[in-house]
Amino acid sequence: MAIGKGLLLGGLMLGTLGLVATAKAKPKPGEPGGTPASALPGSGQQVPVQVAAIMIEAMKTGNPAVIRKTADELEKGGYLAQAADLRAGAVIIEQEQAKVKAQGSSAMAESLKSVAIATGDPARMRKTAEELRKGGYASQATELEQVASVLESVPTTVAMPSMPVPTVAVPSIPKAPSVSVPAPAATPVSVSIPTFTPAALPTLTTTPATQILPQVVVTAPAPTPAPSATASAANRAAFAGRTALMLQSSKKGTEDEGTVMAYQQQENLRKQDGKYGSETGLSFANTYDIVPPKPFYWGTKAGGYSSYVADKKQYKAALLRKAAADPQRSEEWTRAAAV
Numbered sequence: 628m629a630i631g632k633g634l635l636l637g638g639l640m641l642g643t644l645g646l647v648a649t650a651k652a653k654p655k656p657g658e659p660g661g662t663p664a665s666a667l668p669g670s671g672q673q674v675p676v677q678v679a680a681i682m683i684e685a686m687k688t689g690n691p692a693v694i695r696k697t698a699d700e701l702e703k704g705g706y707l708a709q710a711a712d713l714r715a716g717a718v719i720i721e722q723e724q725a726k727v728k729a730q731g732s733s734a735m736a737e738s739l740k741s742v743a744i745a746t747g748d749p750a751r752m753r754k755t756a757e758e759l760r761k762g763g764y765a766s767q768a769t770e771l772e773q774v775a776s777v778l779e780s781v782p783t784t785v786a787m788p789s790m791p792v793p794t795v796a797v798p799s800i801p802k803a804p805s806v807s808v809p810a811p812a813a814t815p816v817s818v819s820i821p822t823f824t825p826a827a828l829p830t831l832t833t834t835p836a837t838q839i840l841p842q843v844v845v846t847a848p849a850p851t852p853a854p855s856a857t858a859s860a861a862n863r864a865a866f867a868g869r870t871a872l873m874l875q876s877s878k879k880g881t882e883d884e885g886t887v888m889a890y891q892q893q894e895n896l897r898k899q900d901g902k903y904g905s906e907t908g909l910s911f912a913n914t915y916d917i918v919p920p921k922p923f924y925w926g927t928k929a930g931g932y933s934s935y936v937a938d939k940k941q942y943k944a945a946l947l948r949k950a951a952a953d954p955q956r957s958e959e960w961t962r963a964a965a966v
Contacts, residue, residue: 658714669706681697694720733764735917742765742865746861748861908920
């Protein structure tokens with residue numbers, strides 16, 4: 628059975644998306660820089676049906692690692708050209724996967740940039756720009772830094788021009804004329820002052836105040852603890868963006884669960900276990916309008932497979948509703964819903 632290149636390339640569309648494989652130091656046949664399949668023995672010849680079936684099944688997985696492993700096995704069996712064809716197919720899949728991943732990551736970076744600008748805080752913008760630059764998003768980081776520089780250049784106070792104070796001449800008021808009033812003639816008055824003899828004062832007996840007033844003990848009330856500071860909406864949004872960016876660049880088991888738990892506590896989510904699941908992902912989408920990374924955990928252990936399927940179904944439906952309500956980013960929401 629002959630396996631043409633058209634059949635192999637057609638099988639590429641059946642694969643799922645994954646990570647781009649790193650380049651080998653010494654390329655194998657079929658890889659870039661290696662010997663092409665057309666120059667190897669067995670090219671264009673018929674192969675057994677079971678060999679053709681093995682090749683097709685490998686391509687259907689869409690997994691470059693599985694395809695390369697199958698190619699190695701065929702090469703050991705003497706099917707050199709067919710092994711090279713499989714490796715060429717794996718390279719094409721990796722290239723398509725890289726394009727899709729770059730598009731999704733760029734959308735996440737744009738969302739974080741928008742959230743940082745909305746805060747109006749140059750310091751917060753520079754912090755987000757630093758994180759974006761570390762993640763490889765240099766253009767978005769540069770735009771944030773430019774916005775921060777513009778805001779920092781705006782003076783916080785405006786000097787008012789001095790206004791001259793006009794001088795007003797006050798006319799002098801003439802003094803009133805002096806008037807002399809003759810004093811009346813004094814008439815002598817005789818006053819008779821009676822003699823006053825004071826009566827004897829009674830003797831007063833005093834009682835000490837300690838015998839009259841009860842002793843009062845005053846106890847000072849306990850100091851009231853200062854209220855805890857509440858994070859502003861801008862700071863909460865910026866933390867949500869940094870958490871989403873961390874998860875976007877992480878794999879299951881490598882994420883910072885402490886940061887995830889802090890975000891879950893900030894949003895008062897039902898699950899606050901540090902595990903990135905559907906509830907946390909929908910919180911990014913519904914509260915901060917951030918296109919969420921694909922969750923790492925689904926359903927519950929107690930619910931088994933049925934809760935796993937229901938959780939994914941509800942999550943997908945929620946993001947598709949976001950896609951319908953947001954035509955400008957409909958493709959981003961739709962990609963995020965492919966779980």
